Amino acid sequence: MICPKCSSDKISYVANTISKNRGAGSWLFWILVSFLTCGIGLIFWFFMALTNKKTITKTRAICNNCNHQWDI
Ligand SMILES: [Zn+2]
Structure with missing residues (x-):
């Protein structure tokens, strides 16, 4: 691997x-749902927050x- 800028x-x-986090809806929405469903x-929110998490590992x-930086 060599630098594309200065070799x-x-x-x-x-x-x-x-x-x-792809988002599990707004907090207000889920607080309202919690009130309505005791x-x-x-x-449900906890479950969605867990399954919606996405971890991406990128090497830079x-x-x-x-000092040129790039993703590989
Ligand atoms: Zn360089």
Whole structure:
């Protein structure tokens, strides 16, 4: 692997972990549902929050020569 900008081979690799939440609806909506269902809505929200979590691991290369960064 060489830098696409300066062709240096002094590259550092950094693991980037991004936690993405696709959203389980607005808080107000789920609080309202919880009131209407006597708390059952909260269990649904908890379940949805768990299953909606998405973790993406990306490796980022950083050139030690010119500081250019790019995803690989
Ligand atoms: Zn470079």
